[in-house]
Amino acid sequence: MRQKRWTWLVALATFALMLTSCGGGATPAASSEPTGGTSEGTGGKTLVIAQDLSKITRFDPERIFEIPAYLTDGNVYDTLVTYKVGDDNHIAPSLAAALPEVSGDGSVYTFRLRPNVKFASGNPLTSADVAFSFNRLENLQDDPAYLADGIQSIETPDDLTVKITLKYPDASFLAALTATNFAVLDSKLVKEHGGQSGPDAAKTDTAEDWLNAHSAGSGPYTLAEYMPKQRIVLKRNPNYWGPPPGVDTVIITHTGESAAQSFAVQRGTVDIAMDLNIHDLKAVQAGQGIRIETGPTFDLVYLGMTADPAKSKPLSDPHVRLAVRHALDYDGIINDLLQGGGYRPASIIPVGLLGNSQAMNDGLQPKTDIALAKKELSDAGYPDGFSATLLYVSQTFDGVPFDALAAKIQSDLAKVGIQVTLQPMQSSAAREKTRNGDLQFYLGTWGADYLDANDFAQVFSPGGPLADRDMHYKNDALKDLVVQADSTTDPDRRTSLYKRIAEIQLEDGPWAVLVQPKLRYAVRSEVANIAVNPVYLIDLSQAQKK
Amino acid sequence: MATYIARRLAIMVPLLIGITFVTFLVSHLTPGDPILANLGPRAQYDPQIVAQYRQRWGLDKPFLVQYYVYLGNLVRGDLGRSITTDHPVRDDLRQFFPATLELATAAVVIAVAGGLVFGFVIVVFRRTFLKDLLDAMALVGSSVPVFWLGLLGLSWLYYRLGWLPGTGELDPALAPPPYTTGMYAVDALIAGQWATFRNAVAHLVLPSLSLSVYWVGVFARVVGSSLFEVLQSDYVRTARSKGLGESAVLLRHAFRNVLIPVVTMLGLAYGGLLSGAVLTEAIFSWPGVGQYAYRAAQFFDFPAIMGVTLVVSVLYVVVNLLVDVSYAFINPQVRYQ
Numbered sequence: 001m002r003q004k005r006w007t008w009l010v011a012l013a014t015f016a017l018m019l020t021s022c023g024g025g026a027t028p029a030a031s032s033e034p035t036g037g038t039s040e041g042t043g044g045k046t047l048v049i050a051q052d053l054s055k056i057t058r059f060d061p062e063r064i065f066e067i068p069a070y071l072t073d074g075n076v077y078d079t080l081v082t083y084k085v086g087d088d089n090h091i092a093p094s095l096a097a098a099l100p101e102v103s104g105d106g107s108v109y110t111f112r113l114r115p116n117v118k119f120a121s122g123n124p125l126t127s128a129d130v131a132f133s134f135n136r137l138e139n140l141q142d143d144p145a146y147l148a149d150g151i152q153s154i155e156t157p158d159d160l161t162v163k164i165t166l167k168y169p170d171a172s173f174l175a176a177l178t179a180t181n182f183a184v185l186d187s188k189l190v191k192e193h194g195g196q197s198g199p200d201a202a203k204t205d206t207a208e209d210w211l212n213a214h215s216a217g218s219g220p221y222t223l224a225e226y227m228p229k230q231r232i233v234l235k236r237n238p239n240y241w242g243p244p245p246g247v248d249t250v251i252i253t254h255t256g257e258s259a260a261q262s263f264a265v266q267r268g269t270v271d272i273a274m275d276l277n278i279h280d281l282k283a284v285q286a287g288q289g290i291r292i293e294t295g296p297t298f299d300l301v302y303l304g305m306t307a308d309p310a311k312s313k314p315l316s317d318p319h320v321r322l323a324v325r326h327a328l329d330y331d332g333i334i335n336d337l338l339q340g341g342g343y344r345p346a347s348i349i350p351v352g353l354l355g356n357s358q359a360m361n362d363g364l365q366p367k368t369d370i371a372l373a374k375k376e377l378s379d380a381g382y383p384d385g386f387s388a389t390l391l392y393v394s395q396t397f398d399g400v401p402f403d404a405l406a407a408k409i410q411s412d413l414a415k416v417g418i419q420v421t422l423q424p425m426q427s428s429a430a431r432e433k434t435r436n437g438d439l440q441f442y443l444g445t446w447g448a449d450y451l452d453a454n455d456f457a458q459v460f461s462p463g464g465p466l467a468d469r470d471m472h473y474k475n476d477a478l479k480d481l482v483v484q485a486d487s488t489t490d491p492d493r494r495t496s497l498y499k500r501i502a503e504i505q506l507e508d509g510p511w512a513v514l515v516q517p518k519l520r521y522a523v524r525s526e527v528a529n530i531a532v533n534p535v536y537l538i539d540l541s542q543a544q545k546k
Numbered sequence: 547m548a549t550y551i552a553r554r555l556a557i558m559v560p561l562l563i564g565i566t567f568v569t570f571l572v573s574h575l576t577p578g579d580p581i582l583a584n585l586g587p588r589a590q591y592d593p594q595i596v597a598q599y600r601q602r603w604g605l606d607k608p609f610l611v612q613y614y615v616y617l618g619n620l621v622r623g624d625l626g627r628s629i630t631t632d633h634p635v636r637d638d639l640r641q642f643f644p645a646t647l648e649l650a651t652a653a654v655v656i657a658v659a660g661g662l663v664f665g666f667v668i669v670v671f672r673r674t675f676l677k678d679l680l681d682a683m684a685l686v687g688s689s690v691p692v693f694w695l696g697l698l699g700l701s702w703l704y705y706r707l708g709w710l711p712g713t714g715e716l717d718p719a720l721a722p723p724p725y726t727t728g729m730y731a732v733d734a735l736i737a738g739q740w741a742t743f744r745n746a747v748a749h750l751v752l753p754s755l756s757l758s759v760y761w762v763g764v765f766a767r768v769v770g771s772s773l774f775e776v777l778q779s780d781y782v783r784t785a786r787s788k789g790l791g792e793s794a795v796l797l798r799h800a801f802r803n804v805l806i807p808v809v810t811m812l813g814l815a816y817g818g819l820l821s822g823a824v825l826t827e828a829i830f831s832w833p834g835v836g837q838y839a840y841r842a843a844q845f846f847d848f849p850a851i852m853g854v855t856l857v858v859s860v861l862y863v864v865v866n867l868l869v870d871v872s873y874a875f876i877n878p879q880v881r882y883q
Contacts (some may be wrong), residue, residue, distance in 0.1 A: 054837065141594060143586045143595075145589070202602075208632065212632060228833070229833040231718065251719065253714060256837075257713070257828070257829055259701075263700055267708065269711075269717070427583070427844075428578050428845070432579065435590070449588065465588070466587075469591070
């Protein structure tokens with residue numbers, strides 16, 4: 001008996017020793033080196049991307065809403081039209097052969113599909129797939145369903161024609177179609193796995209599990225493997241209709257910490273690091289063989305101010321809100337705090353969308369002017385300022401650290417006598433407060449659902465959720481203007497309407513828009529031809545690797 | 547002995563039912579709305595989508611009905627579907643739990659082995675420089691935050707020196723071994739994939755070391771004080787007076803008696819390591835149950851919270867039972883009726 005126990009102890013000690021010494025011989029495998037064992041993508045090129053996958057829950061394109069998941073779905077699925085990178089306001093055909101014919105009143109869109117397109121499965125892509133996908137998006141009643149709310153009917157006169165009739169004229173519809181949620185799915189394949197698109201699809205559709213681990217698209221890659229919080233493997237789609245990508249396999253590996261991503265991209269364990277904070281971006285930039293790829297987001301970080309006198313008497317006065325807009329040090333926020341990691345929109349419409357060109361934006365930007373801010377405050381009856389709380393979610397959004405930003409706002413406003421108390425919270429607790437408008441100052445974000453000014457004008461103006469429920473802001477003239485702008489088809493007329501909306505928001509509105517963040521990814525020099533994309537983060541369709 | 551174990555196992559059933567009820571109650575009483583936490587800002591304002599969502603996740607029913615439905619499903623082995631991963635909870639646990647178990651086990655092995663060695667050294671070489679050094683190490687080990695230690699380890703041993711691999715359970719290019727236990731090192735060994743095994747073990751070193759540092763200190767102190775006591779006892783004096791060498795006294799007579807408090811600590815440490823893994827998993831992007839539970843709690847993912855609680859409870863109860871049973875083997879004086 002004693003003998004046995006000793007053996008057991010010796011074995012235990014040996015294992016412990018092995019465990020602690022074994023690492024000595026193992027060197028980290030650079031992604032370009034063959035790793036042996038059961039290496040993925042044998043005989044082809046493999047691109048490795050470090051991304052924080054912790055927020056991803058699913059890949060069904062008609063259900064996704066979590067931003068990190070768009071990287072995968074955007075490279076696996078195609079849409080009828082797509083946002084053309086590097087060309088603001090421009091929408092290019094993708095699965096559509098050309099931009100659609102639009103009826104005179106702007107409510108009927110007729111698309112001709114690109115002929116001879118096959119899904120990865122080999123099934124031909126037809127108008128029936130488009131109708132199935134768009135109906136499913138609407139009828140699943142999941143997060144992105146509202147995108148399809150305006151669709152009255154979808155007709156398919158022949159295999160390559162899709163006629164979409166809207167409930168009301170909507171000039172932003174084409175931009176909405178660039179959203180990955182409007183992906184065209186292989187209806188035959190999806191139906192085989194329980195997919196439904198009828199009015200009761202919310203209850204009868206059972207394709208979700210299958211779509212979380214497989215794909216049914218026509219894009220440059222297919223989803224080959226998904227292990228939650230661990231990795232995603234994409235394989236080149238042999239049936240892709242466009243020029244084939246230069247890599248055969250894309251591995252997206254979960255790396256939660258910015259510091260760990262920075263180590264991994266510098267050692268070459270990964271080729272692209274997507275979630276570096278400002279500090280690590282700087283460290284990576286100083287290294288060799290790495291470049292930073294930059295592109296715009298169409299997201300806004302804003303300071304909201306309640307218009308409800310019951311929540312804050314001073315802030316409900318438009319003069320006070322104007323004073324706040326002039327008291328903030330916008331250049332300091334963008335250049336020092338974010339190290340140049342963002343653009344500065346004048347008002348609630350991001351720079352680069354139709355209705356807010358760079359030139360127009362520069363003309364409208366409120367200037368930092370402490371004297372003017374103080375004058376507005378004393379005109380409103382607050383020469384010595386006042387105090388208020390600033391509610392925010394303690395988070396990092398598009399590389400913007402909210403704790404530091406809130407502290408910066410606090411110190412800026414102190415210069416004009418406004419004493420701000422910071423109120424950091426978890427996201428669900430903060431939402432509990434915002435939905436009742438139970439706030440004074442609020443540091444919030446809005447991401448583009450689709451790349452059109454209407455998405456922003458609508459939510460930030462009366463009638464939209466942020467203005468109504470969060471800030472209790474009322475302005476009937478502004479509300480009418482937003483409706484008018486969205487039903488106008490003439491681009492010049494739309495632009496002037498959005499300019500007017502921005503001007504009213506700058507005089508009277510409850511927002512100080514602080515920054516439109518940039519996407520900044522660290523990319524190793526072996527990798528070429530990746531395009532930062534505001535809809536799905538990185539377009540990998542032309543990716544090359546040495 | 548067999549009746550004792552059977553009785554302990556039988557008590558588990560009402561215990562676990564009690565645990566499910568309390569967890570269900572507490573998680574549902576916590577202020578917060580799963581709708582606000584999980585639906586996007588647009589969908590939250592759409593009453594139709596909100597109603598659909600409540601119905602889908604069973605949130606439209608009263609509390610007791612929800613609990614009854616949950617228990618019914620549980621009996622059939624259905625743990626429900628996680629809101630945050632959109633996967634069946636059972637599949638999630640199958641995936642995430644072994645990763646944490648592997649990490650915690652490696653950390654326990656390091657903690658016990660390190661604690662025994664250091665504990666003996668502290669006592670045997672007392673009043674020397676080595677003892678002071680180890681004392682200092684034990685102190686530092688039990689006061690340094692895991693977060694800092696983990697990043698420091700990554701920065702030096704991975705980034706600067708390249709002796710160890712970076713975060714995750716395997717290098718990105720390696721495919722996981724076929725699923726047997728869910729623990730990659732073990733599964734790779736079973737499948738005979740040596741490269742994967744070496745890689746999995748190398749990936750375990752940093753996280754398990756940083757997770758175990760605190761417990762090495764704790765075990766060293768427990769072993770040290772217990773050994774000190776044992777060395778004062780009569781039978782050790784007798785052994786010495788028989789003319790036995792010091793090493794024989796230590797290894798043959800003292801060692802077994804020192805093991806008893808170590809085994810008691812082991813049960814505690816295992817629980818501590820499982821919960822302590824939350825931070826370690828975050829730093830090392832380790833796909834374990836700690837991060838899963840953390841996200842589930844943040845987003846009011848009731849099925850996942852329940853699933854994790856159940857598995858951890860079962861594990862706790864089983865580990866404690868094993869600890870009690872092992873006393874009988876280590877010390878023949880212990881008998882269970």
